Amino acid sequence: MxxxxxxxxxxxxxxxxxxxxxxxxxxxxxxxxxxxxxxxxxxxxxxxxxxxxxxxxxxxxxxxxxxxxxxxxxxxxxxxxxxxxxxxxxxxxxxxxxxxAEYLFFPFCETRSIGEMLAFHTEERRDAMLTYVIDLYADDLENCPSAVSLERAHLDRAGYYALARPDPGNHNHPKERQLDFFGGLRWRFEEHIPAPSRRIDRIALFRAKPGLRLRSDHTFSDEEYNTYACPWHHNLTAAICSFRTAKALKANPGSTFDIDTFRWRKSVPFEWHSRQLLDLGLMEPGQWF
Missing domain, CATH: 3.40.50 (Rossmann fold)
Structure with a gap:
């Protein structure tokens, strides 16, 4: 193929x-x-x-x-x-x-398929799903100089936050049901990350339709696609557990020598299970039980 x-x-x-x-x-x-x-x-x-x-x-x-x-x-x-x-x-x-080097996780993904989740999401009249890019990194850069290790993967259990997303077309008032999310390595090592690349939100799951366009900031031309939930209740969200930032920081000559370790007091081993991400509040089951 x-x-x-x-x-x-x-x-x-x-x-x-x-x-x-x-x-x-x-x-x-x-x-x-x-x-x-x-x-x-x-x-x-x-x-x-x-x-x-x-x-x-x-x-x-x-x-x-x-x-x-x-x-x-x-x-x-x-x-x-x-x-x-x-x-x-x-x-x-x-x-x-x-x-x-990115791995999609969604609520209960160990026992339910992506198709089952999206069927439920569609029934809730949603055509897109917010995903959070959660940085993964090896805990020992001496033994894992690329910062990538499935067996020694860690993530930040805290340090995530959201800011209102201003609307330039409406006097920079906050956009409805849209937020800019930050955290992980892009927050802790932001001096090495260009400002437009610091957000960790991505609309990575979506239903294609005529005229829809993905923009270079990972948002869509249809503003409803960029919302985190519908107006009446919380919706499902998912997580993309990603080594991309860690390996880029260690591969970039401008940052690699400034970083001896990615570990800090709020680092925890990644368990490769959706339950951990749900418990940490890094994705939302919405009304799907």
Whole structure:
């Protein structure tokens, strides 16, 4: 299931995009590529699409189960343009987009599929779901210099906060049911993070529709897609547990020598279970029990 380009996939992969949910995994490097793809297959996605450089290799068990699309996401805008092209090709289909070394968790994901959750979310008349990008990092950078280790993964149990999202079109009054969320490594090491990249909120799960556009700040052209809940009650949210920030901070010459460890007094081992994220308030079950 190899495609020479995104154009080739959109031309010949129409059956893949006919029924969701579909996961789009953008591959920036080879770090934890196989584990990322296996995780999302286990979530129950109807299809997992890996948009990746041709030089990267996949494990044998993934060659027949993952749709591989030759793609270069080194340009910052490339991912957003690609998502928008898939949106145009798959109206009505639920999509997820993320990167390698990122792992989607949602309430009760150990016993329920992504399709079951999105069916409930759809019944609540929601077409998008807020996800929080929760930074993961290895606890020992001497033994794990890339900051990536599944076995030694840690996260921050506190230090998350939200600010009102100003509306430039309305005298900077707060937007209704929209917030900017912060925390994790992007907060603790913000001097190394560009201001536009410090937010940890991403609308990573959404239903495509004609005219919908993903913007370069991870928000959508339809403002209702950017809301964290409907007007009448709380809705489901999910978490993306991600090594991206940690590995970037250690790979960047401007920050790597300033960081001896990512651990602090509020670091805890990541248990790789949705219950921990629910207990820490890092995602919301809403009315789904």
């Amino acid at each position: 190899n495609h020479a380009s995104l154009d080739d996939f959109l031309k010949h992969g129409t059956a893949t995009l006919a029924k969701g949910p579909v996961a789009l995994i953008f591959v920036e490097d080879a770090v934890e590529l196989d584990s990322t793809l296996r995780h999302h297959l286990q979530c129950g996605f109807k299809a997992v699409v890996a948009l990746m450089p041709p030089a990267f290799e996949l494990a044998d068990d993934l060659e027949d189960t993952v749709h591989r699309v030759a793609f270069d996401c080194s340009h910052p805008q490339a991912v957003f343009d690609a998502v928008n092209r898939v949106i145009e090709a798959a109206p009505g289909v639920w999509l997820y987009y993320g990167y390698n």
